[in-house]
Amino acid sequence: MAVIARIVPDVTGVDKVFDYLVPESLVSDICVGDRVRVPLHNRNVAGWVLQLGDTTTQFSDVDESRLLSIVKILGKGPSQEVVDLARWAAHMWVGRLRAFFVAATPATLVATLPGSRYTQVATRKKFDVDVQAIDAISAAGVSVLRRGPACSPRSIVLTAASKGAVLVVIPTLNRARLMAASLRESGLSVAVIPQDWAVAAGGVDVVIGARSAIWSSVPLLKSIIVIDEHDDALQEERSPSWHARDIAMERAKKLGIACLLVSPVPSLRALHGASRAVASLDPVTEASHWPQIRLVDRRLDERWSSSMLSSDLIEQLRDHSRRIVCVLNVKGRARLLACGSCRELVRCDVCEAAMTMSATKQLECPRCAHSRPAICVKCGSGKLAVIKAGVSRLREELAAAAGRRVDEVVEISGGETANKDQEIDQTKMLFVGTEAALHRVRDVDTVVFLDIDQEISAPRYRAAEITLALVVHAARLVARKTSGSSNKSEGLVMIQSMLADHALLRGLVSHDLSVFVEEEMSRRKLLQLPPYGALAQVSGTGVDQVADILRSNVLLQVSTTNKEAVLVKSNDWEELANSISDALVTASTRGKKTLRIKTQIDPPRA
C-alpha cells in the first residue's frame, strides 16, 4: 500500500488538482493542509495537501506507476476544518481553491506550532459579561447583536472569551490591533492575524484580524464574532468575492457553535440568517451610542432646485468653533429629477431608484428597467425639473456662506485610496469632498451629507444599505469627539434630503430601522434579490458562450449589463453556483477560444 496526496498547486492560472505519491519518509508527518513542494510540468512548485488517500481504495484514477512523488514538506497550512470550509466556499463562490488556500496560509513558512497559551479559567471568570452575548453564545446558531456606533464591542468579545476560544473578524487590521491590545490588558492571550498565524493555530483565547482572519486555523473554537458585519470591507473585492460574514455563518454551522454578528445597522443578510430575534440594548442606552442625527428636508428650502446650501446648513457653517466636513460624491452622479409642483423626487415605484428621462420622454429606471410616463406619482403634475447639482462652485458658495476666505475651505477629492499622499491641513475648520474625507479628516464636530439622495437612489440594488454604512462611518467620526470630556460641543451628523419621509432616514433619526428593514426585505423578496435569491456577475473573454448556456437554463434569469459582463440571478444560491460551474465546463469543452471567465457572486457594486 502507498499513500497518495491530492495537491492544489500554488500556481496562478492552474485550476486543477494533481495526485502524488507520498514517500515513505514523509508518511508519518504529512497532514491535510500542509504546504509541500511537488514536481509539475518539469519544475518544482509549491502546493497544498487537499486530501490524503491510498492505493488500496479507488482514491486516484491515475495508475500508481505513473504518479510522481512529493519532494518535501515545506510547512504547516490550514487545518482539516479550514480545508473543508475552503472547498465549500470554492464551490459557492465559483472560485479557484488556490485563492482560499492563500487566504488561509501563513505569510511565512511555519515548521512547528507553538504550545497552547490559554488563560486560566479563574482569570476569565472575572470579566464583566454582556448578558445578551451570554445568551447568544450559549447555543449554536446565528445571533445579531445591534450596538450603536460609539459602543465598543469589547465586552461582547470578553464574554465570548470567558467561555472558550473565540475568532473575531473586524473590518480593519488597525482596529484589530487596538482591540487586541485592550484584550491583552484583561489577561487574555491574543493572536493577531496575519502575523500571529502560528500562535493562533497553537491555541489562544482570542484570534482577531481583518476579513482574512476568518480563514485562520483555531483549535477548540467555541464561537465566532463578526464586528461591523454590515461593512463592505469584509468582502473580498477580487474574484472569488467571498464575504467574511457568510464564511463565518457557515463555519459556525459546520462546527455547531455560535456565530455573533454585531453591527449598529445589521445587514439584511444577517437579519435573514439569524436564528433568533435581534438583541439590542434598552432604547436610552442605544441612543446614547449615537450622535445627534439631524435631517434637513430640502423640499422646504426656497432654493431647493439650485443650491445645496439649506438655511440649516448655513447656520451650522457660521459657527466657526466647529470643524465641519461636507460630503458630496461627485463621481457617477445622476441627474436627479423632481416634481416642479410638489417637489417629490422622481423614483421608481418598483425598486425606489432615481429615474431618468429617456429620449422618448418616458421615465426609466436604471436599476430594474421599469419605465412609466413622465408624470409625478404624488400630485400628477407633468412639470418635472432637473435638480441642478451646483457642484462646480460649491467651494466658493460654502466659503461665502460660512463667512470664510475660499482658501480656508479644504477640498478633498478622489476615492477612499486616491491621493492618500496629499497632505490634509488639519488646522483648517471646513472641508468639502467625497466620502474619502471621512477617512482623512480628524477631530470632526459635524458631518454634512449635502445630497444623501444620490446615495439612497443609486442604481445599485444595495444602495440603501451602503448609505447606512456611510452614515455609521460619519457617526463614529463625530462620536469620538463627543466622548472627549474636554470638548463641550456635541457631535452632529446633518443629512440633507428631498426624501425626508424615507423609512431609512426616519429610522436613522429615531434609531429604529425596523420599518426600513421590513420595506427593503419585501422589495428584495419581490425582485428575488439577496438575501432571497443569489446574484452573480460573469465577465471576461468568452462570456457570450457561457451566457448562451446559462440562458438555456429555465431556473436562471440572465441579463446583459455591458459587452463584457452578464448578471445571473437565481432564487437559490447553490443552484446558481452549480449552474455557473456546469456552464463553464460545458463552454470550455465546446468552445475553440480559451475562456478567461471571472465570476463574482453577490458582486459588491451591482
Ligand SMILES: [Zn+2]
Ligand atoms: Zn408632484
Ligand SMILES: [Zn+2]
Ligand atoms: Zn426600478
